[in-house]
Amino acid sequence: MLKSSVRVASLAALCLWILPDLAQAAEVRLTAPDAGDGFADRLRSASLTITTAAQQEATAQDLLAAAQSDYGRLIGVLYAEGFYGGVIRILVDGQEAASIPPLRAPSDIRQIDITVERNAPFVFSTARVAPLAPKTKLPPEFVTGNRAKGDLIGDATRSSIAAWRTTGHAKALVSEQTIIADHAASTLSADIQLDPGPRLHFGELLLAEESRESRVRPDRIRDIAGLPTGRKFSPEELDNAATRLRRSGAFRSVVMIEADRPNPDGSLDITARVTDAPPRRLGFGAELASLEGLTLSGFWLHRNLFGGAERLRLDAMIGGIGGDSGGEDYRLGARYDRPATFHPDTGLFLEARIEGNDEPDYTESKVEVGGGFTRVFSDELRGEAGIAYRYSDIDDDLGRRELQHLLFPARLTWDKRDDALNATSGLFLEVSLTPFIGLDQRSGDGARIFADARHYRSFGAGDRYTLAGRAQIGSVAGPSIGEIPADMLFYSGGAGTVRGQDYQSLGVDIAPGVRVGGRAFVGFSGEFRASVTDKIQGVAFVDTGFVGQDALGTGRGDWHSGAGIGARYFTPVGPIRVDIATPLGERAGEDLELYIGIGQAF
Structure with a gap:
């Protein structure tokens, strides 16, 4: 009997200890006579009392402080909508909140009534x-x-x-x-x-005290920023200077601060406050396709190699692991970039690449060394042009041959997408042109052009649905097929062109038993994306592609198509993509291909 009494007494004590906290849960009622639902919702969103009352740990002192602050917060909502004669009453258990001394808050608050009368608009x-x-x-x-x-x-x-x-x-x-x-x-x-004050021009770019410890040299910080000292002050030019510093990748944060007062000569000094990013970065990637197998890639990046925000990136890739699309492919590459070379928006690059491709219709080993310049014309428009030497060792249905070319690659990219990994609106257009000159008798002269255009449009509540379209077109003009490196020709089929079709299954049969890539390519892809939850998206898609023998698509050529469905799971690094596709035509539904990767298909 004694033990039971102790248990009952302990339970009662526990309830008495919990009840004071439960008593703090107050009911908050907000009324706004003659106000529509939209206006009432804005009042509720602005009310700190409503937010505080929803917190289990809120005390009576917290509720009173919130109620007293709501006078100003709710008046702000009235003024924002043009109601300057409004009346606000906030009753805490029947007493006006403004009349309760903060240091005499009641120990328990059960009800708070908020009444907002807008009266006539001004x-x-x-x-x-x-x-x-x-x-x-x-x-x-x-x-x-x-x-x-x-x-x-x-x-x-x-x-x-x-x-x-x-x-x-x-x-x-x-x-x-x-x-x-x-x-x-x-x-x-x-x-x-x-x-308005006087008209000013840009003065010097100074460095904040803490920024002088940056690993990037002060002279290079000024070169990269490109602040137009001596020219008329412009907020746009100031933003551009900060953007150039961020774009270099050497800094984690960049803040540009205007001097409080101009100099006697009418110039305005700007102080840059920069924080260095970690100098090195390591990354990995993986993509899986049922036919092409596993592709693994990785890179090592140094953001400030010589103290001038120079970037050195080393890349490695091996693909075709466990696949049925030929053998294994590999790539080793290095690229050096130096920003602000000759001009704040112009960069110098040098690169070298060794690559081996074991494809269904050919094997090719190549070495390419070159360099050139990049140019940023605006936030959306960028360009690149250079010169490179290329050696190719090719074995295909035309036989074994070695080619040497001097390339003049140029690329222009116009990107107005809202998100590169998961675009829901905007346009993307990239055009590349590569004239080339043969350096021996077996290598021809000509030019390769390729264009990739994409368009995205979303609709529905919260832009739940997205239509994405892509068009690709390419052509190689000039020499015969045998005088062109194999990977500069066009094939269709696989994740980058027509899903559902075998990897590079569409080429050109120029003679019995002789199959090579084409000199012309056209591809179209369309996707319908629908959000199922905040994290999951369903996708339906259809792709089609054409490969032609001649540069203008004449002569031998053929089309093929594929369709399928997929899912996207959104993560902080981008959506994880899973697609299942089948060919369209006679083999529809008989063959299925699986694709897994990071980011949307396009």
């Missing part, structure tokens, strides 16, 4: 910002007679100051503001006076 009796810089674009709603939303005043002021800064007046500011609410007439007068 309109602008005056809506003026002056003086204005040429081509200033004010919000179209910021005019006399329109709803006097508080956000419009801020937007108009910021737009006006930004316009002055664009014309070189870096220190433009508000010199005077007169904002008067006439409650009797329900009008608001907003008169903002600006002081």
Whole structure:
């Protein structure tokens, strides 16, 4: 009996200990008479009381502090929508929250009632910002007679100051503001006076104290940033300087700080605060296809090789492991990049590559050494051009031969996608042109051109559905097929062209028992992507491709197609892709190919 009594007493004590915490759970009610659901939702989102009451650990002191802060937060919502005569009441167990001393908070709060009365909306009796810089674009709603939303005043002021800064007046500011609410007439007068300040030009690029410890030399930081000292101040040029430093990859963070005051000569110094990124990086990748087998790749990267943000990247790849698409392929490569060479947006690169391809219709070993320049024209447009020597040792149905060429590769990329690994909107276009000159009698002169265009469009609630389309076209003009390196010709089939078809299964039969790549290629792919959850996406796709014997697609040639379904699982490094595809035509449904990788198919 004694033990049972002890247990009962302990249970009662436990309940008494828990009950005070349970008592802190307060009911919060918000009412907004004559306000639509959308406005009420904005009030609830702004209310700290509602957020605090939902927290189990919230105390009465926390609830009172939240209720007292809600006066200002909810008034901000009213002013933003043009209601300047609103009334806010917040009752804490029947007592106005503003009247409760913070140090005398009740030990228990059971109910908080929030009432927001908007009353009549106000309109602008005056809506003026002056003086204005040429081509200033004010919000179209910021005019006399329109709803006097508080956000419009801020937007108009910021737009006006930004316009002055664009014309070189870096220190433009508000010199005077007169904002008067006439409650009797329900009008608001907003008169903002600006002081543009002097027109300034860029001064020196200085380094913050902590940035002087950077492993990148100060002179190279200035070269890469490319701040146009002596030229008119421009916010765009300032952003470009910061972007160049970030784009170098040598820095983890970059902040550009304008001097508080201009120099007597009208120049404005800029201070760069940079933090170095880890100098080295190691990466790995893997892709699996049922026919092509396993492909493994890896790289080692040094971001600041000689103290000038030079990048050295070493790559290695082995593919075709366990596949039925020939033998194993390999690639070893090295690339050196030096930013800001001759121009802040121009970079120098040197590269060398050794590669071996054991494909269904040919084997080829090659060595390529070259270099050139890259150029960033804008955030979306980039280019690259160079010169390279290439040696190829080829064995195919035309026999064994060795070719030597001098290449002049050039590439232009226009990328307006919202995400390179998982695009849901935008355009992508890449065009490459490679003229080549044969260096011996067996190697021909000519040019190879290839274009890859992609378009993405999303629709539905929350852009749940995405349509993705891709078109590829290529041509090799000039020499005969035997005078062209085998991997510069075109094949179709596999993950990069037509899924469901065997890897490189479509080429050109130029004679009985003689099968080679074509000099013309056209491919189209379409995908319909639908989000199932935040992490999972379903995909249906169809691909088709054509390979022709001649540069213009004339002569011998053929089409093939494939279709399938897939799934994407989204991770921090990109979506994991799983696709199952079958050929279209006589073998539809009989053969299935599996593809696994990281990132969307295109």
